[in-house]
Amino acid sequence: GQQLNQSPQSMFIQEGEDVSMNCTSSSIFNTWLWYKQDPGEGPVLLIALYKAGELTSNGRLTAQFGITRKDSFLNISASIPSDVGIYFCAGRGGSQGNLIFGKGTKLSVKP
Amino acid sequence: GAGVSQTPSNKVTEKGKYVELRCDPISGHTALYWYRQSLGQGPEFLIYFQGTGAADDSGLPNDRFFAVRPEGSVSTLKIQRTERGDSAVYLCASSLGSGVYNEQFFGPGTRLTVL
Numbered sequence: 001g002q003q004l005n006q007s008p009q010s011m012f013i014q015e016g017e018d019v020s021m022n023c024t025s026s027s028i029f030n031t032w033l034w035y036k037q038d039p040g041e042g043p044v045l046l047i048a049l050y051k052a053g054e055l056t057s058n059g060r061l062t063a064q065f066g067i068t069r070k071d072s073f074l075n076i077s078a079s080i081p082s083d084v085g086i087y088f089c090a091g092r093g094g095s096q097g098n099l100i101f102g103k104g105t106k107l108s109v110k111p
Numbered sequence: 112g113a114g115v116s117q118t119p120s121n122k123v124t125e126k127g128k129y130v131e132l133r134c135d136p137i138s139g140h141t142a143l144y145w146y147r148q149s150l151g152q153g154p155e156f157l158i159y160f161q162g163t164g165a166a167d168d169s170g171l172p173n174d175r176f177f178a179v180r181p182e183g184s185v186s187t188l189k190i191q192r193t194e195r196g197d198s199a200v201y202l203c204a205s206s207l208g209s210g211v212y213n214e215q216f217f218g219p220g221t222r223l224t225v226l
Contacts (some may be wrong), residue, residue, distance in 0.1 A: 030211070041220075042115070042217030045214055050211060097159055097166070099144075099146075
């Protein structure tokens with residue numbers, strides 16, 4: 001099935017560092033979402049974006065909906081050990097229905 | 112319960128067997144989605160229900176896969192004649208409705224292993 005291009009595939013950083021990851025698509029999306037998944041759990045929604053150019057924050061997380069509607073990025077500031085996990089971007093082309101996911105960015109944080 | 116629940120959490124079966132995976136959505140959520148997540152990949156869409164009807168089943172890989180939601184709440188994903196390639200985590204998600212701003216909340220998944 002179709003998947004988004006998400007990078008980087010993995011990151012290994014020091015606690016306190018900032019993190020940036022992004023997602024691109026060949027198709028236009030009307031909604032961009034960012035999820036975090038811990039081992040043995042389902043994805044948990046972090047941020048939802050609905051308008052091109054929208055910049056939204058949730059605590060130390062900031063995400064933007066690209067102006068072309070074909071990309072999005074997620075930044076995490078001042079990382080902490082509990083940020084460890086796999087981050088997925090997801091897009092939706094229509095107003096309803098299924099999500100298309102990226103392959104994920106695995107984040108490891110060294111105390 | 113507060114969230115989406117899925118049973119069983121793990122299922123090991125033999126090639127050729129039939130399996131059923133169950134999803135209990137968040138109470139009051141009318142839309143329900145099934146996804147499949149292979150190791151190292153993101154979830155891939157299988158089927159989506161709005162109420163009792165399948166609104167989009169375009170992600171089902173073949174006719175061995177079937178899902179029902181007879182009363183508009185609990186859903187069952189059914190896989191016939193399982194193959195080793197069916198091994199994956201099957202995720203269920205629900206949302207209040209199916210329009211914009213009605214985001215999907217995921218359950219913990221069922222890990223299916225076909226030997």
